Amino acid sequence: MDTMTVPDLVAHLGSEEDSYRKMAVFKLQAALGDPAFADVFISQGGLPKLTDLTLRANGNTLAYALTSFCKLLDLDMGWDYVSEELVERAVQLVVTNPLVNILRSAVSVLVAITSRPHTFGDGRGTSGFRALKPAVTLHPSFLEMLVSILSSVDETQLAANALQLINSLIREAVTNDAEAEWPKFIKKLQDLGVIRAVYRLMQGQALSDLAQPLLEFQSLTKIMLRKWRDVRVDMDKPEHKRALRSISFASYSPSDTYAQGSSRGGGSKRNRDPERWRRIGFQSEMPGAEFEETGFLGMMDLTDFVVKNEDQFRKLILEQTNKASELRCPIARASLAVTYVLYEHFGIHEGDLDDAKAYAVLESRHNIDKAFKPLLLHWSRLHTAGLNAFLRLWKVTGAEVGDFEKVAELVKILVADIVGNASRMKDIADVEHDLSETDYQKLRRRQMELIEETYEHAWGHHLKFVNDDLKDEAAQFVKEQRIRCLLDGAWFPTSFSYSDSGPVTKHNVNRATASSWRFVRLSHNRRWLHYADFDAQKEPSPGLDQLTEKLDLSRVSSVVSNISASPPPSPSISAASDKTLSNTKISKDGSGNTTASAKITVYGFAAPPTPANPMSPSAPRRPSASAENKETVLLQLHPGSKTLASEWVDGLLMLLNQRPITAETERLEEMIANYGLRIRLLNIRYEDLDAQEPRNPGREGLDDDYWFDFGGL
The missing domain is CATH 1.25.10.10 (Leucine-rich Repeat Variant)
Incomplete structure (x- = not known):
């Protein structure tokens, strides 16, 4: 010193x-x-x-x-x-x-x-x-x-x-x-x-001095919530009975109360109602047992909602009472479900283990925002917002009593998405708004993504083979759909007329009117394209007997279009094909939107002469190799829409056993494969994820009377 x-x-x-x-x-x-x-x-x-x-x-x-x-x-x-x-x-x-x-x-x-x-x-x-x-x-x-x-x-x-x-x-x-x-x-x-x-x-x-006590307060909040949840609801306790009675009383309007001392002996309608608790949303007339999962915490949340939103609660009860029993949303059950969702989301049950992780994050000073959960402090407001979201989803989906768990699952995903992804700085009012405004379709897409992620994690190795099979099935399905479009036939304009107001320019070319039409249809044996030109479209469509021209598909070498959004064509396509693509015209319509003049060009080889007797000396000579391999335009089509162009371009390519080239067909194949995978996932029980690998039998109890079953190989 x-x-x-x-x-x-x-x-x-x-x-x-x-x-x-x-x-x-x-x-x-x-x-x-x-x-x-x-x-x-x-x-x-x-x-x-x-x-x-x-x-x-x-x-x-x-x-x-x-x-x-x-x-x-x-x-x-x-x-x-x-x-x-x-x-x-x-x-x-x-x-x-x-x-x-x-x-x-x-x-x-x-x-x-x-x-x-x-x-x-x-x-x-x-x-x-x-x-x-x-x-x-x-x-x-x-x-x-x-x-x-x-x-x-x-x-x-x-x-x-x-x-x-x-x-x-x-x-x-x-x-x-x-x-x-x-x-x-x-x-x-x-x-x-x-x-x-x-x-x-x-x-x-300023979190440097406050971080430790703030995390401790957060931990204590969890301890209090867990302690309230661990308190068993006991109808013999005056405070528990009083809380439930206040909920029941708030569900009736003042006009439902009879005058005391009347000739009917006084009392109130709520005391005489044989479904006093069911109308609130409990499953029986003994509501105490339904707080098993949430304890006194669930009763606190329900009571808090009723006290702070008494008019809304009374209107909700009246609205549900006027519905058929199977369509009513059980409000009390919904409140308890939201309490349990929040309890699970914040990991209240994890207790000290979760707190230790939070302190570890704090010590590392990396991503400190993850350690703090300020929204946990607004438990009551989150519960109210979650319950309102439950009621909204019930109404939007048209749910019935049997769908209760499905709606609860949607609320769980909603809370995880909105509350779980909220930053430390996000205000509770903004979170309440997001919970009330999230679109149901968006929520369903998120649910499907989570299902895929879950099963991908558990079944990824198996799903790879399933997904490959589904892609092949989707490709075959789309191929057949495209070819059926060719079998049905379609109209294509062949010439156009323009207004007399002036010359044809890049500004008015897309306002041209078709003056003649070509109808094209694939033959039933899928070997010929039949077509003919008409002055106008006809109803019903012409039959094969009315189509005077036909094209042998065995002569076709390539099909080219300017509407493909896929990668550039492979080098196997000839120079003529490249020339067709390079000459694609791009124009702008009156609104200023860029459009393309769709065109399908079918290339092929000239048909060689076929002699009556190939061994006869008088038979014509076969053309030389250079003449035989010369590619020419066999047919040109001008589809009126991208969808029609996609159907015919890819239909012709698939008919020739070639890969489709348009983005629309690729999206269709991907969509079908994805839906197929989702349908298969929905058919798998979630409990299967926990299935253990089969164990080989031991020698105990095994005699000479046995065999090997190779049926599953």
């Missing part, structure tokens, strides 16, 4: 001069970090003098004394001098709100006292909130002042100390108070605005 020995320091602590006391206690607070020095200080009789300073001093001297005393408590020393008087002094300092350094040290002393898990050695008091109760009774504004400190933006360390003290009080109350006492204490803190204050701190930027 520089030039001051321990005896000198102790002597100065009891000096009449304030400057001596201030200097001594200033040096003391720095030295008490060493346990060996603390032992010597106590053995020299310094603790009584330090305690006296905490009770009598003011200003910086008091701040240094409180800090020194707190350091001794952290070393598990000095507990014999923690008296009711000292606790009352610290509480008084918090209430009177003195200098920040004094306030910070006083709160730290109270944190140390409430955090100690066992009773004081001298029997003069106990740790935890019980040690503070007498002082808090004398200063009833203590908790209010403590909560107000959390709103101190400039003093994050002070706010951290105050939150740490609140955490200690909550943990002590939840752990040691009677079942009926700790909820009252928590309710008082909530009424004082502790949830709002901590929520703002979690969404703030």
